Amino acid sequence: MKKAPTIRDVASAAGVSVSVVSRVLNPESGPVAPAKRDMVLRVIEDLGYRPRAAARELSVGHAPTVGLVVADLANPFFAQLADRIVWEARSHGVQVVVMTTQEDPHLEADSLDTLLDRSVGGVIATPTGANVEKWARLQSLGVNVVFVDRTIPELADVDVVSIENVDSARRATEYMLGLGHTRIGLITGPISTSTGRSRIQGYQAAHDSRSVPVDPQLIRDVPFRGDGGGDAVGSLLALPDRPTGIIVANTAQVQSAVRRLVQTGTRIPNDLSVIVFDDSPWTELTSPPLSIIRQPIGMLALHSLELVLGRMQGKLPDGQRTIEVNADFVPRNSCSPLVLTPTR
Amino acid sequence: MKKAPTIRDVASAAGVSVSVVSRVLNPESGPVAPAKRDMVLRVIEDLGYRPRAAARELSVGHAPTVGLVVADLANPFFAQLADRIVWEARSHGVQVVVMTTQEDPHLEADSLDTLLDRSVGGVIATPTGANVEKWARLQSLGVNVVFVDRTIPELADVDVVSIENVDSARRATEYMLGLGHTRIGLITGPISTSTGRSRIQGYQAAHDSRSVPVDPQLIRDVPFRGDGGGDAVGSLLALPDRPTGIIVANTAQVQSAVRRLVQTGTRIPNDLSVIVFDDSPWTELTSPPLSIIRQPIGMLALHSLELVLGRMQGKLPDGQRTIEVNADFVPRNSCSPLVLTPTR
DNA sequence: GACCGGAGTGGAACCGGTACCACTTTTGTA
DNA sequence: TACAAAAGTGGTACCGGTTCCACTCCGGTC
Incomplete structure (x- = not known):
């Protein structure tokens, strides 16, 4: 139950300033002499130091996190969607906070507030259809929103991924x-x-x-x-x-x-x-x-995550984007010609 | 894209100090005069103020969040489990960060690190069976761990919820x-x-x-x-x-x-x-x-969440706890007596 | 040899809450 | 009425990162 080391512990153990440690952690943010970098990395390893997400979030103002708002995880469709999104997000170093709405607009509104509190950079959602103004507010606060499977026509400027x-x-x-x-x-x-x-x-x-x-x-x-x-x-x-x-x-x-x-x-x-x-x-x-x-759930997941991450990194041109993926028809044996078996 | 108001904005708008606003937000932490409380609440409403989770987390040292580490959301069993846990957690004001391991110990280890970074207060998991030392470390850092469905016998002191x-x-x-x-x-x-x-x-x-x-x-x-x-x-x-x-x-x-x-x-x-x-x-x-x-997935979800929340609030006596819920046998028509239909 | 630019570094001010402490006002009781 | 206890309040030091800025060395150039 001992407390975790902080960046200052690392700094003093390595005989450098916190600035140096921070730069080791975020290489783009400035130069570090190779010898000191190695030293710092070794100390980090020794101490088992891990930066605390909350501190970083507070400092940079937003979290490397996307919210996923689905209706119902017990529904295999959403469950698979969530699975793929969570999976894919991980490989991008992004965490996913999953919320379920049970198709209830109130719970949906709640979820959005919560995600806002978490300073998520983006939200992927299967909207209930209500809460139009709430979604708009979310966007105006700089949160990137992508709707998947369904959409809300009143909301211009929201990216949409759905099947045809x-x-x-x-x-x-x-x-x-x-x-x-x-x-x-x-x-x-x-x-x-x-x-x-x-x-x-x-x-x-x-x-x-x-x-x-x-x-x-x-x-x-x-x-x-x-x-x-x-x-x-x-x-x-x-x-x-x-x-x-x-x-x-x-x-x-x-x-x-x-x-x-x-x-x-x-x-x-x-x-x-x-x-x-x-x-x-x-x-x-x-x-x-x-x-x-x-x-094609995998495609829905992939595209929606790519859209939201692309927006978060500002790598996407402005303007609403709609992606429609096509769904295969798989004939099996549950249909027969009418002529062969007339009704009654 | 304007920036969100902070507690100080609220304080100055309401003509009080941040301490008062904080106490309005957390009633248990101290008294506030009714008149001022109303004033503050009105300002909060007007400004659309919402406390930022990261700031609170940093300050209190831990997050009102539980990690849920399941193998595979695409599997209906885990999906339903997740659904119930997420659902139940919400009513306790707790958020759930869902991670999937795909039964891979490496990904599991990764997930635990991530949850640690997030300062979660507890973790509910269906462990792969590996990472024994990692789980132990998590516990020694004060994170409450509850295993559900499966367990790892080597780990004493981990609560377990499973079926019989x-x-x-x-x-x-x-x-x-x-x-x-x-x-x-x-x-x-x-x-x-x-x-x-x-x-x-x-x-x-x-x-x-x-x-x-x-x-x-x-x-x-x-x-x-x-x-x-x-x-x-x-x-x-x-x-x-x-x-x-x-x-x-x-x-x-x-x-x-x-x-x-x-x-x-x-x-x-x-x-x-x-x-x-x-x-x-x-x-x-x-x-x-x-x-x-x-x-009985609902029972598994309920008990595991109750355990982890109970631990987080320190409301549970020390000592490992094992809960086994019984699973119904539901006979339908896929079994027949052997005597009536001898093999071959 | 004076000067410039860039690599490398540390100090310190933030981010937005919480919580402790000192202080003033009210209230209750003898 | 006196005085202790409780209610109410504001100031401020944290929490642990990031980032900006100032500063010191260097080597290279005219």
């Missing part, structure tokens, strides 16, 4: 339309979120291009949390003219939706063709394995 | 033995980890109590990372006298193992009875739904 939501939803829908399905259920995220809206847009576009009318009843936007996916499945299947295919475009609701299908004994793909937005390995462990839109 | 590993493995094994299986494969974690050893011990105990001999060939300890689970399944099934049941007691390898079973067309439970250690919702989405040992 419109296109992904369009491709999934076209695939089903191509199989002959004309009544396709869509379970997506809240329309208050950009992903929710974009995926509806893609779904609509696919229908338009084939001149298939869209029945609004078939579109269900459900919250990310809770059991909305299962309920939406239930109510879609209870429709008088029930859909012959379902696209679950709300990643957080995939398990809930599939569970409901299993519970109700719905045979896939005979009774219902299914495509889900997900990338969890378990989607190939069901029978049949599910056709998925695979979200 | 021996007992859980014993119950799963007894269940299978009770169904008439006598050749039961066990896929567990590395014997270098406490969980790996304990689960083998429970497996052994169950056999002993029924006087069924244990064939060492049937026990496979595989690393947490990589595809060892699938490979172990493959080699177990290739055995001349292949097992009629398998217990996957390595949570991280469950998906890999099940994937191999699916790929090889093994019929569950007809060809093989299966029990896995897991708690992911997807285990009931396979067909048949898998019988599981459910790890």
Whole structure:
């Protein structure tokens, strides 16, 4: 329980001033005679000296830290995203403070305050959609913000990394339309979120291009949390003219939706063709394995971290930046042509 | 991009000294006249003042922060654990710095150094099993350490929260033995980890109590990372006298193992009875739904956080503490009696 | 031989809080 | 009413780094 050595301990043990030790620690900040540098390094080693982050932060005014604000780590999508970001950040000598919002704007606001207190240089977030003014304030205080997966259109000047939501939803829908399905259920995220809206847009576009009318009843936007996916499945299947295919475009609701299908004994793909937005390995462990839109989490993580670090180092030109990475459609065996198995 | 107000700005704006503002901020540290308190609070509100964490940390010598060192956030087990811990910590006003080790002792050592630099008051970790001296040093520096899920026996004085590993493995094994299986494969974690050893011990105990001999060939300890689970399944099934049941007691390898079973067309439970250690919702989405040992992640999170916070506040009596929470066995449909479906 | 520029160095003022101490005012009690 | 105890207040030295500045040596150049 002895206290850790400080830079002054090192300085006196090495017979130099603290300035010299500091310059050894931060080579760019000034010259040091090679002999003294070696001496200092040896003393540092001997004493097991490590600079205290708080002192440096206080002095330089900001921390080599990025905040990561995700909705829910228990959700594999966010968990994998966090994993990759934490991992990648480490190799850049940057620490990550993880906060979760549970999709609650209040908790999100809280998180931002906390990160502000920590003087983080940047924040990567999957915003709830609220707290517009709070995000703006964060930016005005010099914190670099990157939104990943979702965005808030009202906020100009925030970098965004997402998958090609419109296109992904369009491709999934076209695939089903191509199989002959004309009544396709869509379970997506809240329309208050950009992903929710974009995926509806893609779904609509696919229908338009084939001149298939869209029945609004078939579109269900459900919250990310809770059991909305299962309920939406239930109510879609209870429709008088029930859909012959379902696209679950709300990643957080995939398990809930599939569970409901299993519970109700719905045979896939005979009774219902299914495509889900997900990338969890378990989607190939069901029978049949599910056709998925695979979200390239690694790419999302990489780009968002690169953006935020680039901003923090001022290495990026001004102006908002949007990066859209494309998501693969992975057909497996959860869809079948409508003609071969007419409904009922 | 204007700079944030400091405590001195608040003091002068409120017409008081910094001492008073500080006492308003930390009520326990001294009295303040109600009128002045209100005044200060109003100014704080007006200016949008927030104390800087770094300054406080430097002054008090430690941070209201716990480090969380997990192997791999992409693994749902750790992800859920992290989620609960982060969540629970917030309600205590404590922040969590998450680090991942990817099961690599070097990265683990790195992480500990980083957390030390941050002056965290405590660390919750799923240790790799190495870095014994490093953990000890951390403790000697006054950092409270709590191991969760796994432990390192060499380290006395470290609190541990885990599930009843021996007992859980014993119950799963007894269940299978009770169904008439006598050749039961066990896929567990590395014997270098406490969980790996304990689960083998429970497996052994169950056999002993029924006087069924244990064939060492049937026990496979595989690393947490990589595809060892699938490979172990493959080699177990290739055995001349292949097992009629398998217990996957390595949570991280469950998906890999099940994937191999699916790929090889093994019929569950007809060809093989299966029990896995897991708690992911997807285990009931396979067909048949898998019988599981459910790890009570919420309890692990709660207890470990309570322990570490309790230590940090000095509210706990001295002496190492071990908490074992029990894990439920949830029978579903992946096991069948041996007598009804003889092998081959 | 005077002068310049740069390498190398140490002193000390910060950064923004906390906490101790000395001091003045109020309050309570005999 | 007297006086001790408690409430309330401000000044200031920390905490452990960084950074600016002044200063001393050098060698090289005209």
